[in-house]
Amino acid sequence: MSLVSIFQILYLIVFFIMLLMSVFIIFHIVFYSYNPFSKLVMLSIFIPVAGVLLFTNYILFMQIPLSSLLPTISL
Helix, strand or coil: CHHHHHHHHHHHHHHHHHHHHHHHHHHHHHHHHCCCHHHHHHHHHHHHHHHHHHHHHHHHHHHHHHHHHCCCCEC
C-alpha cells in the first residue's frame, strides 16, 4: 500500500464524517425547528450550500497530484 492510497483512504474517511455531520444537521433542522417556515428556509439554505461545499471539496481533492507530491515508497 502506497502513501498515496493511505492519503486517499484518510480523505474518504474525513469526507464520510463530513457527510454524516451534514445529515445530523439536517435531522435537527427537520425535527427541532420552531415552525414550518423556519424549517423550509433553513433547509433551502443549508442543503444547497453544504452540497456545493462537499462537491467542490471532493473535486478539488481529486485534482491534487498526490503521486508527484508524495514519495513513492511502498509501505
